[in-house]
Amino acid sequence: MxxxxxxxxxxxxxxxxxxxxxxxxxxxxxxxxxxxxxxxxxxxxxxRFLDREMSWLDFNARVLELAEDPDLFLLERVNFLSIFASNLDEFFMVRVAGLKRRIAAGLAVPSAAGLSPIEQLEQIMVEAHKLQVRHARIFAEIIRPELAYEHIYMVRWEELTDGERDWLTKMFREKVFPILTPLAVDPAHPFPYISGLSLNLAVVVRNPVSEKELFARVKVPDQLPRMISLDGPRAGSIPGRTARFIPLEDVIAQHLDLLFQGMEILEHHSFRVTRNEDLEVEEDDAENLLQALEKELLRRRFGPPVRLEVTTDINPSIRELLVRELGVEESEVYALPTPLDLRGLSVISNIDRNDLHYPKQLAHTSRHLNESETSKAANVFAAMRRRDILLHHPYDSFSTSVQAFLEQAASDPKVQAIKQTLYRTSGDSPIVDALIDAAEAGKQVLALVEIKARFDEQANIDWARKLEQSGVHVVYGIVGLKTHCKLSLVVRQEGDRLRRYSHIGTGNYHPRTARYYEDLGLLTSSDQVGEDLSKLFNQLSGYAPKSTFKRLLxxxxxxxxxxxxxxxxxxxxxxxxxxxxxxxxxxxxxxxxxxxxxxxxxxxxxxxxxxxxxxxxxxxxxxxxxxxxxxxxxxxxxxxxxxxxxxxxxxxxxxxxxxxxxxxxxxxxxxxxxxxxxxxxxxxxxxxxxxxxxxxxxxxxxxxxxxxxxxxxxxxxxxxxxxxxxxxxxxxxxxxxxxxx
Structure with missing residues (x-):
C-alpha cells in the first residue's frame, strides 16, 4: 500500500x-x-467493532462513577444511583429481552463484534451482576452514611418512636390497606401473575389450626410514594434539620397481620421481576394503528421474565419457589441487599437542600431573541427574519424560544398553517395546548404523533385523541418507520406571499426535559429549509416518496x-x-x-x-x-x-x-x-x-x-x-x- x-x-x-x-x-x-x-x-x-451490549453496560458504569465521586454534590450522587437503576431496568426490558427472543427463535446470527446471542447473554449476566452489586454497595457503604452525616436517613420500623408507629399505622389503614390484595398460593389458588417492575412481598404464613405453612404474595402499590417522609413535605430543606424516610414495603410488612387475620406471619421477603416490555406491532396488518398498539400495551404486562431480584437474606426455599414458578434461570437471579429497586431514591434526591445540589440555574432567553433582556416577550418571527437563531438548551430557555414560537404562531391571525412532529412531550405540554388553540382558531394544524415512542406509547395515544377532538389533523407517519425527527413548520401570510418559518431540533418538544437535556435547535425563515420541511411533511402525511432536499439529510x-x-x-x-x-x-x-x-x-x-x-x-x-x-x-x-x-x-x-x-x-x-x-x-x-x-x-x-x-x-x-x-x-x-x- x-x-x-x-x-x-x-x-x-x-x-x-x-x-x-x-x-x-x-x-x-x-x-x-x-x-x-x-x-x-x-x-x-x-x-474492529466493540460489542454494543457491553458498551451500554460500560455507560452505566460511568454513571456509577459519578455516584461514587466525593467531589460532586451529595443529592446529585443519589440521583445518579436512581438513574442507574432506571437505565438498567430498560436495558433488561429491551436489550436482554431481545437477545432471549432471538435465542428462543433460533436466530444465532452473530453480532458485529462476532458474538453469538448466547455469548452476549453470558457476558451480560456476568457484568450486570457486578454492576448491580456495586450499585447496592455504593448506596449502603458510601451514600447512606454520607446522607446520615447530613441528617438524612432511611430508617427501619424498629428505629421509630411509638408516636411515629401509631401515625404510620393510621396512614396504612386509611391509604394503603384498601388498595392491597393479598394473593394466596394453594391448590385452589395458582401462583399469581407478577407484573414487570412491581415490588412484591413474598409472605409465608401458618394456619394455627392445621399447622400448615402457606405462601402468599402482596404487591407494593406503585401508585403510592415509595419513600414515606416522617418529617413532612419540607423535610431536610434546612441544613441540620432531620429528614427521615421509611420504604413503603417496610410499613406493609409490619401490618401483614391485618391482611392475614387469624394466620401466623412466619417470614416475608421482597422481590421484583423484570419482563420483556418491548412492543411488536405489525403495522401492515393493522387497520387501525391506535387500536393495535393499545392491545399490544395490554400484552406488554404479560411478557416473559428476564430478571428476578431478591434480597440476600431470602429463604432458599422461597427463592426456589420463585425461580420455578416464574420460569427464570438461576443466572437471571440477582441477590441484593435491601431495599430493592433504588429508583425510589429519586424521592430523596429531590429534597430541597441547596447546599447538596448543583447551584440553581435559570435558563435565559437567547440573545438573538431578546437582546435588551427585557421581560417583554420577543417577536419570534421578526427575530427569525433578521437571522437564523441557533438555540442551545438548557442554556437557552425553551419556553421563550421554541414554545414562544408555537404559541405566537397559534395566536397570530396571519399564520395559516402549523405542522408539527411530536415524539415525546409532557402531560401538561404547552406545545399541545398551542396546537389545540391554533386549530380552534381555524388554522390548518397537522400533528404527526409518534405513538410508538418506547415507554411513552400510552401517553402519546392520549394526546393523539385529545388533539383529534380539538380539530387537529393527526397522523402517525409512514408504515414501518418511527418518526423521530424534531420539526415545526409555520406558514404565515405576509403581504402577497406565504412565508415559512421552521424549527429543527435534536431533542423532543418537551418543556420539562428541556431544563436538563442538552440539545440544539435551529429557528430559521430560510426558504430552502421551509421548502425542505414542506416536502418532508408531505411525505409523512401523504404520498411523496421521491422528494429531494436541499439543506436536509x-x-x-x-x-x-x-x-x-x-x-x-x-x-x-x-x-x-x-x-x-x-x-x-x-x-x-x-x-x-x-x-x-x-x-x-x-x-x-x-x-x-x-x-x-x-x-x-x-x-x-x-x-x-x-x-x-x-x-x-x-x-x-x-x-x-x-x-x-x-x-x-x-x-x-x-x-x-x-x-x-x-x-x-x-x-x-x-x-x-x-x-x-x-x-x-x-x-x-x-x-x-x-x-x-x-x-x-x-x-x-x-x-x-x-x-x-x-x-x-x-x-x-x-x-x-x-x-x-x-x-x-x-x-x-x-x-x-x-x-x-
Whole structure:
C-alpha cells in the first residue's frame, strides 16, 4: 500500500488549531483490509467493532462513577444511583429481552463484534451482576452514611418512636390497606401473575389450626410514594434539620397481620421481576394503528421474565419457589441487599437542600431573541427574519424560544398553517395546548404523533385523541418507520406571499426535559429549509416518496449515505493537502458502515473525533486501523443529548445538527432529519464547542483500543479539569453581562 509523503502544516478548523493527523495508508476498503496490517495479531477484522451490549453496560458504569465521586454534590450522587437503576431496568426490558427472543427463535446470527446471542447473554449476566452489586454497595457503604452525616436517613420500623408507629399505622389503614390484595398460593389458588417492575412481598404464613405453612404474595402499590417522609413535605430543606424516610414495603410488612387475620406471619421477603416490555406491532396488518398498539400495551404486562431480584437474606426455599414458578434461570437471579429497586431514591434526591445540589440555574432567553433582556416577550418571527437563531438548551430557555414560537404562531391571525412532529412531550405540554388553540382558531394544524415512542406509547395515544377532538389533523407517519425527527413548520401570510418559518431540533418538544437535556435547535425563515420541511411533511402525511432536499439529510434514505459522502470528501481533501477533520457528537455510535468510513478516514490521516454519551462500537487508537480516532464521553449535570456532525471541508467547515444517532434503527427504521447550518457564526461557534469537548483540559472519559473507559477529571497535581457544562453556564452569564453594558 502506498503511503503519503507530504505532511501539511497545522490547519485551523473553526477557532482552534488542529495538529495534522498522522497519515498511514491510502484508502483501504475495510472488507479487504489485510489482518497482517494489525499489530502483533492483537486485532483482526472481526475485532474492529466493540460489542454494543457491553458498551451500554460500560455507560452505566460511568454513571456509577459519578455516584461514587466525593467531589460532586451529595443529592446529585443519589440521583445518579436512581438513574442507574432506571437505565438498567430498560436495558433488561429491551436489550436482554431481545437477545432471549432471538435465542428462543433460533436466530444465532452473530453480532458485529462476532458474538453469538448466547455469548452476549453470558457476558451480560456476568457484568450486570457486578454492576448491580456495586450499585447496592455504593448506596449502603458510601451514600447512606454520607446522607446520615447530613441528617438524612432511611430508617427501619424498629428505629421509630411509638408516636411515629401509631401515625404510620393510621396512614396504612386509611391509604394503603384498601388498595392491597393479598394473593394466596394453594391448590385452589395458582401462583399469581407478577407484573414487570412491581415490588412484591413474598409472605409465608401458618394456619394455627392445621399447622400448615402457606405462601402468599402482596404487591407494593406503585401508585403510592415509595419513600414515606416522617418529617413532612419540607423535610431536610434546612441544613441540620432531620429528614427521615421509611420504604413503603417496610410499613406493609409490619401490618401483614391485618391482611392475614387469624394466620401466623412466619417470614416475608421482597422481590421484583423484570419482563420483556418491548412492543411488536405489525403495522401492515393493522387497520387501525391506535387500536393495535393499545392491545399490544395490554400484552406488554404479560411478557416473559428476564430478571428476578431478591434480597440476600431470602429463604432458599422461597427463592426456589420463585425461580420455578416464574420460569427464570438461576443466572437471571440477582441477590441484593435491601431495599430493592433504588429508583425510589429519586424521592430523596429531590429534597430541597441547596447546599447538596448543583447551584440553581435559570435558563435565559437567547440573545438573538431578546437582546435588551427585557421581560417583554420577543417577536419570534421578526427575530427569525433578521437571522437564523441557533438555540442551545438548557442554556437557552425553551419556553421563550421554541414554545414562544408555537404559541405566537397559534395566536397570530396571519399564520395559516402549523405542522408539527411530536415524539415525546409532557402531560401538561404547552406545545399541545398551542396546537389545540391554533386549530380552534381555524388554522390548518397537522400533528404527526409518534405513538410508538418506547415507554411513552400510552401517553402519546392520549394526546393523539385529545388533539383529534380539538380539530387537529393527526397522523402517525409512514408504515414501518418511527418518526423521530424534531420539526415545526409555520406558514404565515405576509403581504402577497406565504412565508415559512421552521424549527429543527435534536431533542423532543418537551418543556420539562428541556431544563436538563442538552440539545440544539435551529429557528430559521430560510426558504430552502421551509421548502425542505414542506416536502418532508408531505411525505409523512401523504404520498411523496421521491422528494429531494436541499439543506436536509433525511433517514432512511440519505442520512447514512450523506454522512459517508462527507467523510469520503474529507479523505479526498486530506490527500490533496487541504484541511480535513471529522467531529461527530451523538448519543450512540454503532452503525458499522459509518464506523468503517471513519476507519477509512483515519487510515488516510484524517483526524476523527467522536463524542458519545452512551454506546460506542468504535475501537479507537489501533495502529493501521484507527490510530487517528479519539473517542470521548461527557456525563454530568445535564444529559448530553445533541447530535452534531462537523467537517473541515477543506477550510470551509460544514456542520449539521439533527435527531439521528448512528444506529441501525435511526438510519434504517426511523424518519430522521439533519439540517446543515448556514450561518458562519453558528458554524464557528459549534466547531469551537466541539473543540472544547475534546480539549485535554476538559473532564471526560477516554476510550482505549481495548474497549476500556478511563475517567480524566483531574490533572497531574490533582486539580479538577474544566467541566464543559459549568463552563457553558459561566460563558452565557458573561455574554448577558456584556449585553447589559
Amino acid at each position: 502506498a503511503t503519503e509523503s507530504v505532511t501539511p502544516a497545522p490547519v485551523r478548523f473553526g477557532s482552534s488549531e488542529v495538529a495534522p493527523a498522522r497519515a498511514t495508508q491510502d484508502r483501504i476498503d475495510i472488507p479487504e483490509f489485510a489482518p497482517s496490517l494489525l499489530p502483533d495479531g492483537n486485532f483482526s477484522l472481526d475485532d 433525511v433517514a432512511p434514505r440519505s442520512v447514512r449515505s450523506g454522512l459517508i459522502d462527507r467523510i469520503e470528501k474529507e479523505i479526498t481533501n486530506r490527500k490533496a493537502g487541504l484541511p480535513a477533520r471529522v467531529v461527530i457528537k451523538v448519543n450512540s455510535m454503532v452503525d458499522e458502515a459509518i464506523i468503517d468510513a471513519l476507519y477509512r478516514a483515519s487510515q488516510a490521516g484524517v483526524q476523527v473525533d467522536v463524542i458519545v454519551r452512551g454506546i460506542c462500537a468504535v475501537r479507537p487508537g489501533v495502529p493501521g486501523l484507527s490510530e487517528n480516532i479519539r473517542v470521548r464521553s461527557i456525563l454530568g449535570r445535564f444529559l448530553e443529548h445533541s447530535r452534531v456532525f462537523a467537517f473541515a471541508n477543506g477550510g470551509d467547515p460544514v456542520v449539521y445538527i439533527g435527531s439521528a444517532d448512528m444506529m441501525h434503527r435511526n438510519l434504517d427504521r426511523r424518519v430522521e432529519a439533519l439540517v446543515q447550518l448556514s450561518s458562519r457564526e453558528d458554524v464557528a461557534d459549534l466547531v469551537a464547542l466541539m473543540d472544547r469537548y475534546m480539549d485535554p483540559g476538559t473532564a471526560s472519559w477516554h476510550l482505549d483500543n481495548q474497549g476500556r473507559w478511563t475517567r480524566h477529571h483531574k490533572d497531574a497535581e490533582g486539580n479538577p479539569l474544566s467541566d464543559v457544562q459549568s463552563w457553558l453556564l459561566a460563558s452565557r452569564a458573561r455574554q448577558r453581562a456584556v449585553t447589559r453594558r
